[in-house]
Amino acid sequence: MIFSQLRKHGFLTILICLCFINYPLPSKASPLEYEVPIASKQIPEAPLANWDMLFFNNGNTIKSSTTTTAASPIKFSYPKFDQSQLNNLKSIRSTTTTMIHSGKYYVSGEFLGKLEIYVDNKLFLKDEAISTSKKIKKSILITELLNKSTSRDIHTIQLVHSNFQSIPTLNFTLKPIQQTVNLNERDISYNWGYYSPIGQAFDFFHLNFIHSSMYKQGDYFATLYTDDLASIFFDEQKILESNPTSTNMLNNAVIENVSVGEHIVKTDYADSNGGEAAIHSAITPFSNWVAYYFNNTSSIGLPVSKQVITNQSPNILLKANNESSSTIPSVVAKNYFSARYITYKRLPAGTYHLEYKSGEGVGIWLDGKQIAYDWKDGKKPLRKLTVNISDNTLYSNSKDIHQFTVRTYNRKSPQDLFVSFKSSIESPDTQIKTIVIDPGHGGKDTGAIGIGGLKEKDVVLDVSQRVETLFNDLTPYNVYLTRSKDIFIPLNQRPALAISKKAHAFVSIHANAGSSSASGLETYYYGIKSSAINKTNINASKTNYPTFFSKESSITSVLEPTASKTNPYITDSKTLANFIQKRMVASYQLQDRGAKHGNFQVIRSNNLPAVLTELGFITNKNDANKLGSPYWRQIAAEAIYMGILDFFESKGSDVSGYRLY
Numbered sequence: 001m002i003f004s005q006l007r008k009h010g011f012l013t014i015l016i017c018l019c020f021i022n023y024p025l026p027s028k029a030s031p032l033e034y035e036v037p038i039a040s041k042q043i044p045e046a047p048l049a050n051w052d053m054l055f056f057n058n059g060n061t062i063k064s065s066t067t068t069t070a071a072s073p074i075k076f077s078y079p080k081f082d083q084s085q086l087n088n089l090k091s092i093r094s095t096t097t098t099m100i101h102s103g104k105y106y107v108s109g110e111f112l113g114k115l116e117i118y119v120d121n122k123l124f125l126k127d128e129a130i131s132t133s134k135k136i137k138k139s140i141l142i143t144e145l146l147n148k149s150t151s152r153d154i155h156t157i158q159l160v161h162s163n164f165q166s167i168p169t170l171n172f173t174l175k176p177i178q179q180t181v182n183l184n185e186r187d188i189s190y191n192w193g194y195y196s197p198i199g200q201a202f203d204f205f206h207l208n209f210i211h212s213s214m215y216k217q218g219d220y221f222a223t224l225y226t227d228d229l230a231s232i233f234f235d236e237q238k239i240l241e242s243n244p245t246s247t248n249m250l251n252n253a254v255i256e257n258v259s260v261g262e263h264i265v266k267t268d269y270a271d272s273n274g275g276e277a278a279i280h281s282a283i284t285p286f287s288n289w290v291a292y293y294f295n296n297t298s299s300i301g302l303p304v305s306k307q308v309i310t311n312q313s314p315n316i317l318l319k320a321n322n323e324s325s326s327t328i329p330s331v332v333a334k335n336y337f338s339a340r341y342i343t344y345k346r347l348p349a350g351t352y353h354l355e356y357k358s359g360e361g362v363g364i365w366l367d368g369k370q371i372a373y374d375w376k377d378g379k380k381p382l383r384k385l386t387v388n389i390s391d392n393t394l395y396s397n398s399k400d401i402h403q404f405t406v407r408t409y410n411r412k413s414p415q416d417l418f419v420s421f422k423s424s425i426e427s428p429d430t431q432i433k434t435i436v437i438d439p440g441h442g443g444k445d446t447g448a449i450g451i452g453g454l455k456e457k458d459v460v461l462d463v464s465q466r467v468e469t470l471f472n473d474l475t476p477y478n479v480y481l482t483r484s485k486d487i488f489i490p491l492n493q494r495p496a497l498a499i500s501k502k503a504h505a506f507v508s509i510h511a512n513a514g515s516s517s518a519s520g521l522e523t524y525y526y527g528i529k530s531s532a533i534n535k536t537n538i539n540a541s542k543t544n545y546p547t548f549f550s551k552e553s554s555i556t557s558v559l560e561p562t563a564s565k566t567n568p569y570i571t572d573s574k575t576l577a578n579f580i581q582k583r584m585v586a587s588y589q590l591q592d593r594g595a596k597h598g599n600f601q602v603i604r605s606n607n608l609p610a611v612l613t614e615l616g617f618i619t620n621k622n623d624a625n626k627l628g629s630p631y632w633r634q635i636a637a638e639a640i641y642m643g644i645l646d647f648f649e650s651k652g653s654d655v656s657g658y659r660l661y
C-alpha cells in the first residue's frame with residue numbers, strides 16, 4: 001500500500017507539470033472573467049487536487065489561498081475566514097485541476113448564494129439559494145479529454161460563488177458512483193495497475209466473483225494477495241479478508257475437511273482510491289503450491305502473476321523449473337524475478353529432514369518461522385538440515401496442519417528450485433499398487449465341473465470380477481484381470497501380463513475338485529520344497545481328510561512340467577498366501593487346508609509376489625453351495641481383497657482408508 005502510493009505520487013507529479021506547462025487555466029466560461037487579470041504565475045504551486053481560491057472585490061483580486069483535500073473523493077469547503085478576508089468580499093472562485101478517471105460521478109454539496117460549477121470550462125450547474133442553503137445532488141459522466149494529446153485524465157473544476165451573505169457557505173464533493181460487476185471466476189489474477197476493468201470507473205469499482213464447482217473430499221487452503229479490500233466466502237462463510245491499511249498484502253486461510261461435491265466460492269473486491277488495483281487469489285488442495293511472482297528480486301509490492309503448482313510427489317515438497325523458465329508465467333522477467341510459494345500440509349509432530357537447492361536466494365519458513373535462509377547470488381549446492389515439527393496451536397482440532405512458505409529470487413544464474421521434506425521415520429509406502437487377478441481356465445478349458453454342472457471357469461471369473469470391482473471402487477490402485485470373459489488364455493500369458501504391468505501382487509483364483517468328501521480352502525505359493533504337496537496330503541489325512549485328492553495339481557493346463565525361470569519372491573508370496581488364506585477361513589467359513597507350496601506355472605513363472613487360491617471343492621456339496629451363491633462369492637472376493645491389503649500393509653503401505661472391515 002505504501003509502496004503503491006509512493007509510485008502513484010511520482011506518477012502524478014509528472015502529470016501536474018505537463019498540465020501547467022501545456023494547459024494553463026483558461027477561464028472564458030467564467031462570468032467573472034472580466035474582473036480578474038489572471039496570469040499563470042498567480043496560480044500558487046499547489047499539489048494536485050488542491051484548491052486554489054481567488055477572492056474578488058469588484059474587479060480586483062484581493063487574495064489567493066489554497067486548501068488541500070484528498071484526491072478522491074474530490075472535496076471542497078472553505079477554510080475558516082478571518083474578518084479582514086471578509087471585508088468587501090463579493091465573490092470567490094475556487095479551482096482545482098486534478099486527475100479524474102473516466103466514469104460516472106455523483107456531485108453533492110450545499111451552498112448559500114449564487115453558485116456556478118464548471119467542469120472543464122463547461123457550465124455544469126447554475127443555481128441560487130437566497131435565504132436558506134440549498135443542497136446539490138447531480139450526477140456527471142466524466143470522459144477523457146480527447147482534444148488533449150496527453151493528460152486526458154486531468155480535469156478542471158471551478159466553483160464560482162457570489163451573492164452570499166456575511167460568511168460564505170459552500171461545500172462540494174465529487175465522488176465516483178460505485179459500480180458492481182459479477183464475474184464467474186474462482187481463482188482470480190488481475191493487475192489493473194492505475195486503471196480498471198473495461199467500463200468501470202478507475203476508482204471505487206466493485207467486482208463480485210461467484211463460482212460454483214465440484215470438490216474432492218479433503219483439506220484446502222485459500223490465499224489472497226491484494227492491496228485493496230477483498231473478501232473470500234466459502235459456502236457463504238467468510239474465510240478471508242484483506243486489510244488495506246496493512247503492509248502485508250498476503251492473507252491465507254485453511255478450509256478443513258471439505259466434503260465431496262459442489263461448493264460455492266464468492267470473492268468480493270472493492271477498489272479504493274489511489275494506488276494500483278490488483279487481486280490474486282486461489283483455492284487449492286493441501287500440498288499444492290500457490291506461487292506469486294514479482295518482477296523485482298525482493299518480492300515486494302504487488303505480484304505480476306500467480307499460478308497453482310500441482311502434482312508434487314509426496315516426498316518432494318516443491319519443485320519449480322526456474323532455470324528453463326518452463327513453468328514460469330510469461331509476464332515474469334526470466335532472469336530478474338522473485339517468487340513467494342505457499343502451501344499447507346498435514347504433518348505429525350516429529351523430526352524431519354529438509355533438503356533444498358535453489359538459485360539464487362532462497363528462504364524457507366515453517367508456520368511463519370524461518371527454517372532456512374540463503375539470500376545470495378550464485379548457484380548453490382544441495383543443503384541438508386534437520387527440522388523439528390511440534391503441534392500447531394492455531395488449529396484446535398488439527399494440530400498437524402502446517403504452513404510452508406518459500407521465497408526465492410533469480411538474477412544472474414537462475415537455478416531450479418527443489419525442496420524436499422521427509423520424516424526421519426521411514427514413511428509409509430505411498431506408491432500406487434498394481435494387482436493382477438487371474439481367473440483360472442476359460443473358454444475351451446472349463447476347469448473342474450462340479451455338482452449340478454457348476455463350472456470352475458464361471459465361478460472364478462465372477463469372484464475375480466468382484467475383486468476387481470472392490471479395488472476399483474475403494475482404492476486408487478490399478479487392477480487388471482487376465483481375462484474378463486469366457487475365453488481361453490494360454491498359461492504363459494497370465495504371469496506375462498502381471499510382469500508387463502509391473503504388478504505388486506498376482507492372485508490366481510481357482511476352485512478345487514476331488515472326491516465328494518474333500519472340502520476346504522487352500523492357497524498356494526511357489527516354493528523350493530518339492531515335497532510340499534505330498535506333505536499337505538499327509539497333513540490332510542491326519543486331519544480327517546482321508547479321501548483328499550486335488551485334481552487341480554493334475555490338470556496339465558495349470559501345472560506345466562518345465563519352466564525356464566522360477567519366481568524369486570518366495571517369502572513375499574508366502575506372506576501373501578498366508579494373509580489371503582487367513583481372511584478366507586475367517587469369513588468364508590470352510591475348512592482350513594492351509595497356505596502351502598505349489599508348483600503351478602502361473603505362480604512359478606512369475607516375477608512378483610504370486611499366489612493361487614482354491615475357493616473350495618466344486619465337487620463337495622457344502623462347498624459347491626457356496627461357490628454357486630452370489631452372496632458367498634462376494635464374501636470370497638472381499639476376503640481376497642482384504643488379504644491383498646494385509647499384504648501391502650505388511651510391506652509398508654497405508655491401507656487404512658481402503659479396508660472393508
Ligand SMILES: [Zn+2]
Nearest residue numbers: 440447510511
Ligand atoms: Zn483350476
